[in-house]
Amino acid sequence: MTLKYQEVAKDxxxxxxxxxxxxxxxxxxxxxEEYQVSRNTIRNAxxxxxxxxxxxxxxxxxxxxxxxxxxxxxxxxxANKVGLNHVGNPLxxxxxxxxxxxxxxxxxxxxxxxxxxGDLVYYIQRLRYTxxxxxxxxNAYYLKSVIPYLSEEICKESIFQFIFQHxxxxxQHADEYxxxxxxxxxxxxxxxxxxxKPTIQIEEINYLKNEQPFNYSVSYYFPEDMSVYFHxxxxxx
Amino acid sequence: MTLKYQEVAKDxxxxxxxxxxxxxxxxxxxxxEEYQVSRNTIRNAxxxxxxxxxxxxxxxxxxxxxxxxxxxxxxxxxANKVGLNHVGNPLxxxxxxxxxxxxxxxxxxxxxxxxxxGDLVYYIQRLRYTxxxxxxxxNAYYLKSVIPYLSEEICKESIFQFIFQHxxxxxQHADEYxxxxxxxxxxxxxxxxxxxKPTIQIEEINYLKNEQPFNYSVSYYFPEDMSVYFHxxxxxx
DNA sequence: ATACATTTGTGCGTATGTATG
DNA sequence: GCATACATACGCACAAATGTA
Numbered sequence: 001m002t003l004k005y006q007e008v009a010k011d012x013x014x015x016x017x018x019x020x021x022x023x024x025x026x027x028x029x030x031x032x033e034e035y036q037v038s039r040n041t042i043r044n045a046x047x048x049x050x051x052x053x054x055x056x057x058x059x060x061x062x063x064x065x066x067x068x069x070x071x072x073x074x075x076x077x078x079a080n081k082v083g084l085n086h087v088g089n090p091l092x093x094x095x096x097x098x099x100x101x102x103x104x105x106x107x108x109x110x111x112x113x114x115x116x117x118g119d120l121v122y123y124i125q126r127l128r129y130t131x132x133x134x135x136x137x138x139n140a141y142y143l144k145s146v147i148p149y150l151s152e153e154i155c156k157e158s159i160f161q162f163i164f165q166h167x168x169x170x171x172q173h174a175d176e177y178x179x180x181x182x183x184x185x186x187x188x189x190x191x192x193x194x195x196x197k198p199t200i201q202i203e204e205i206n207y208l209k210n211e212q213p214f215n216y217s218v219s220y221y222f223p224e225d226m227s228v229y230f231h232x233x234x235x236x237x
Numbered sequence: 238m239t240l241k242y243q244e245v246a247k248d249x250x251x252x253x254x255x256x257x258x259x260x261x262x263x264x265x266x267x268x269x270e271e272y273q274v275s276r277n278t279i280r281n282a283x284x285x286x287x288x289x290x291x292x293x294x295x296x297x298x299x300x301x302x303x304x305x306x307x308x309x310x311x312x313x314x315x316a317n318k319v320g321l322n323h324v325g326n327p328l329x330x331x332x333x334x335x336x337x338x339x340x341x342x343x344x345x346x347x348x349x350x351x352x353x354x355g356d357l358v359y360y361i362q363r364l365r366y367t368x369x370x371x372x373x374x375x376n377a378y379y380l381k382s383v384i385p386y387l388s389e390e391i392c393k394e395s396i397f398q399f400i401f402q403h404x405x406x407x408x409q410h411a412d413e414y415x416x417x418x419x420x421x422x423x424x425x426x427x428x429x430x431x432x433x434k435p436t437i438q439i440e441e442i443n444y445l446k447n448e449q450p451f452n453y454s455v456s457y458y459f460p461e462d463m464s465v466y467f468h469x470x471x472x473x474x
Numbered sequence: 475a476t477a478c479a480t481t482t483g484t485g486c487g488t489a490t491g492t493a494t495g
Numbered sequence: 496g497c498a499t500a501c502a503t504a505c506g507c508a509c510a511a512a513t514g515t516a
Contacts, residue, residue: 299500
């Protein structure tokens with residue numbers, strides 16, 4: 001499946017990250033000439049980048065590369081669901097597997113997955129590290145009917161990347177809930193963190209294109225200087 | 238300014254909130270017939286609702302009203318920038334003004350506002366309450382060149398509502414940073430909270446249509462059961 | 475201050491592809 | 496196999512904001 005506006009969008013993103021476009025992008029007219037597509041297609045592609053907060057656009061003037069205001073600390077950009085990243089720069093993450101089980105869906109999980117109770121799900125608990133150290137404790141659940149096979153070996157690297165490549169599926173959208181979680185004794189034992197330490201909790205449900213949820217996870221993020229960034233467009237004036 | 242797709246979008250939102258549409262929306266064809274607009278306009282309008290997580294859409298099947306999975310605790314929906322709300326239901330908020338000053342922009346503020354240092358800004362510190370009690374401590378800054386007049390009286394109610402009505406401007410988009418803030422002695426004195434209590438910190442910069450930032454704020458949210466919800470669409474596959 | 479060209483924003487119509495039921 | 500419904504793509508026209516001469 002190779003959609004024109006997504007191809008164009010990806011190419012534009014690459015050109016921004018690789019500093020081909022430093023400040024201003026070419027006009028829509030120039031871009032539709034370059035890519036040999038219609039204006040709608042160009043605008044679809046640019047709309048994606050705009051919604052992700054990568055570019056600004058000013059009527060009568062043009063499209064401009066967005067520079068993030070904050071640059072200190074560990075900033076996780078939620079706009080781009082292509083793995084952990086620090087404002088545009090992807091992070092290399094490896095994991096220590098704490099649990100790898102196949103369990104029947106509880107009432108709660110069956111609600112999240114929109115499936116009958118008892119349906120099988122993978123339950124994977126991981127500690128996630130970068131070069132800097134421990135990032136998060138993750139409790140992830142995957143619906144086995146959608147993801148028939150997983151292994152501990154796979155879970156040491158990126159589960160999502162494996163899924164996308166082997167099952168040729170992709171995330172359509174996600175629901176995110178952010179709150180504060182204070183570390184319990186059990187979690188402290190697992191992570192070495194102190195009991196009662198406040199952490200950022202991110203609960204996440206990921207959906208396929210057909211609206212089927214396939215992944216639910218709760219993660220606790222430990223870095224003190226961490227913040228979660230996202231960009232909002234107000235389309236209802 | 239009365240744009241067709243925004244009018245349609247607003248009308249659809251109302252019909253969802255007022256339970257005219259409980260589960261399924263009419264098809265695109267039926268809607269363009271009803272509103273007497275083109276298919277692009279209908280899809281623009283529906284796209285807004287989709288991006289905000291209000292509806293799901295399934296190719297070949299139709300548009301469906303989204304039911305939030307979590308219903309417990311105080312959930313703040315960030316998608317819709319029309320004041321504080323609890324998953325769709327607006328909250329009545331009133332404020333106690335702690336500070337109301339006009340100050341010159343510091344280096345930091347001048348970066349946020351993209352203005353020269355020393356430009357005048359309103360600085361307003363408020364405690365925000367609902368019937369349930371204290372919600373947040375807010376430190377808000379408004380660029381005086383964009384918002385020439387504010388008063389303490391106005392700040393007791395919704396500042397945004399006043400601005401939108403009197404200056405006929407609206408938020409185009411916003412940058413949000415979420416992190417954890419532990420309450421200091423000074424803040425504890427102001428709020429009655431205990432020193433060291435972890436709170437959700439939301440930093441926010443709001444932009445006008447011409448990309449001019451007009452508001453920067455840092456707020457600390459106190460409810461224990463609070464979580465921040467937002468919906469992500471993955472447009473890059 | 476005015477006029478004009480450029481550039482993005484909105485809106486309509488049409489054709490074809492793809493998923494669902 | 497078929498009808499329905501959403502997804503993508505093209506092309507065109509005009510409005511509105513911006514930048515420049």
